[in-house]
Amino acid sequence: MQCDSCSNEAVISQQYSGRHLCYRHHAADLEAKAKRSIRAHHWLVSGDKIGVVVTGDKRSSALLHFMKKLTEHRRDICLSVIPEDGCSGDSMSTVIQIATNFNIACMESLPTSSGSTFQAKNIQESSDDTTFTNQPGRETVSMAAFTKIAVAVTLEDIASGTLAMFLRGSLEALPQAIAEESRAIPVMSPFSTIPAPEVEIYWDGLGYEIECPPSSRIPDIFNDRVRTFLEDYNIRHPATNHALLNLGEQLTVGKGVLLAEIRGGDPVPGGVHGMCRLLREENGNGT
DSSP: OBOSSSSSBOSEEETTTTEEEOHHHHHHHHHHHHHHHHHHHTOOOTTOEEEEEEOSSHHHHHHHHHHHHHHTTOTTOEEEEEEOTTOOHHHHHHHHHHHHHHTOOEEEEOOOSSOOEEEEEOSSOOOOOOSSSSSOOOOEEEGGGOSEEEOOOOHHHHHHHHHHHHHHTOGGGOTTOBOGGGOSSOEEOTTTTSOHHHHHHHHHTTOOOOOOOOOOOOOOHHHHHHHHHHHHHHHHSTTHHHHHHHHHHHHTTTSOBSOSOOTTOOSSTTTHHHHHHHHHHHTTOOO
């Protein structure tokens, strides 16, 4: 099948748009959508210190690549890698390998009582003692030093979370309706309008020789059934996920930042929820 924008072979067919794209045009389309989401939610401002949650899977790795590409020429924005909560062993090795490839400091949790401080992993030697730079750092830092946390949440995560909250009858608990006072730091999800398979194809075409394990979630029967139902329904009605995304955002306008947690199905198992909890505790907002 030929790309709609050139004569190259298409690598993806977007059912919801009817477009067929080669890798080059697919990558351009994905990055344009992610940038549009960032602009729409004002997720990127001068002086930001962004912690990118990396689990070692394709989606979070793709997010790190995108954020690096987006900010590499900006001295006013700094990136750091945050491994998922409880990451260790082979998973931690994969996260460090990914961070090394991008030459970005990887924060390593310390055995403190609150767990709310992180230490930059020594990916390579550096004489720079600055805590947040686009070079590997060496300092112990507070999670509260971050101005944003970026997570690799995709369209399916938002859509299934929104539908699940409707079925539970708890609209105030919609993934998008996270009250500002319950989070000490905004959470950004540039891939929230992009289907997961498109994100994974984007990563596959980047050419990094890194073995990325499949993404995982906390097992939850209710949420798993919602996702299965939605996947089946979306085959017949390709615009369903986008409709749920739009509906959720319309219902929660002005109620907070987009997606800090999908209850029972956090796309970063133990990670986003755990980090937000630590941020609340550190700022005296925890219970």
